[in-house]
Amino acid sequence: MNVVIESDLEREADSGRSSRLQSYLLEARFEFLRVLRTPAFAVPTLLFPPLFYLLFGLLLNRNSANAAHYLFATYSVFGVMAPALFGFGVGIAIERERGWLSLKRVAPMPPGAYLLAKMAMAGLFALIIYLVLATMAFTLGGVRLEAWKWLLLGSIAVCGVLPFCALGLMIGSRANASGAPALINLIYLPMAFLSGLWMPLNLLPEFIGRMAPLWPAYHLSQLALATLGHGDGSSVTPHLAALVGFTVVCFVIARRWLARAA
């Protein structure tokens, strides 16, 4: 009798596990379909960084190979920030405000599935943007790297979405849907400038350079630059630690806000 009950419970736990895995996969698949069917989000997010790079990184900087390498690294960082910040920030603000998040929580979706699906989307967008930028850098910018450096920079770009996902999550769990895009632009563009993504920090006023370690984009760009031999020569560990710390803090705050919001 007991044996029967136990095996029943086990089977139930098993089916629970497999259906949870299925939830994760379905969640990611439908998040992908949703974005694919919303070209108004996907197209500008994918086009904006390459256009910006083309204009300011390639056309206006035709002189030195040094500058081309520097700008390729920093524009890669600039490019991967957008899908993470907007995908999370605006996406979650909308879904929270419209009640979709509440319904899914009650339903009850596994909480991790929702975030992982959105992270996977941000990672995918980052990869596409990186590939476009790399192609442009190679063909138009004269950037030449060893194969492993292309790969390493690509993985930095894809993994680099995480701190910005966490920041976007934090914004999305508080901001209202109509205000979120403006708020994110207000963070995204100044942070890119202040982190030296558009122009090396040593060409900017000194106080901007001194403030730079406050921004996650600065630390990510230092990782990218170190890969290309353009770092400041110091260890990358503090930058890595700053990024991890920033991600964790944003995530913890976002979790608390989200729990209160719905």
Next chain:
Amino acid sequence: MIVATDKLACLESASKHFGSVLALDGVDLQVYRGQVLALLGPNGAGKTTAISLLLGLQQPDSGSALLFGQSPQSLSARRRLGAMLQTAGVPDTLTAGELLTLFRSYYPRPRTIADSVAMAGIEELLGVRYGRLSGGQQRRVQFALAICGRPEILFFDEPTTGLDIEARETLWKTIRQLVAEGCAVVLTTHYLEEAEALADHVSVLARGRIIAAGSVPQIRARVSQRRVRCVSRLPAAAIAAWPEVRSVERDGERIEIVTDSAESVVRQLLFEDSGLTELEVRRAGLAEAFVEITREAA
């Protein structure tokens, strides 16, 4: 063993503030297996807040909310419920079939797609994107999402708002069928006939408090008034002067009298007018009771 008095969900002297507004003020509610509880009340009475507490979307400031004896936020409690919220915010870009597939994956033993689709009556909508459905069709898809997990308790916040009469009847039929299978239902509604058609227990909320609770006949009996209609030549002004007559209205040769004591009024009518025809006495419906109870509370 399933006990008839199995308590599935309850609020115990639950209160909830939003800023300075007291949305719920010490509310007690119990929902038992196989029972349909209707929460009635004017807008802003606290119906949606009560549901949010039971679903764990809000936490009470004081008192408690329990679902299957646990916190409503626990995943194991939520796997046993289904819900149709007032604002669902379903993404426009996914099809009804995709949404159903996703929601079924959340539950350990979901209904089959075919069953869910048939119960909600959305056979021909499966391949259509949610944003292209009419309001009524969207409600039916939301209903399918609510029942696809084979829930033991269902929460409906204004389920038939925006549905035409036929769709509403179909939904009621399905809800009755689920209840017959032992499912409990909590519904908030503006439509009194909906409560009358479905509920075996009604709680009337006003300004965050429960001001009346009981079966539909019990609530109706809270109002002693009855309506007497007939065709008579008696002058309305004379009838209005009788004791226990609340109001008299004449419409052509017809007279309608609202009274607390139908028996004595009828006796008097027949005594004074031997030519009286088409006599009819009706107890006040839930609608009249509701108006009366909320007026008393105000």
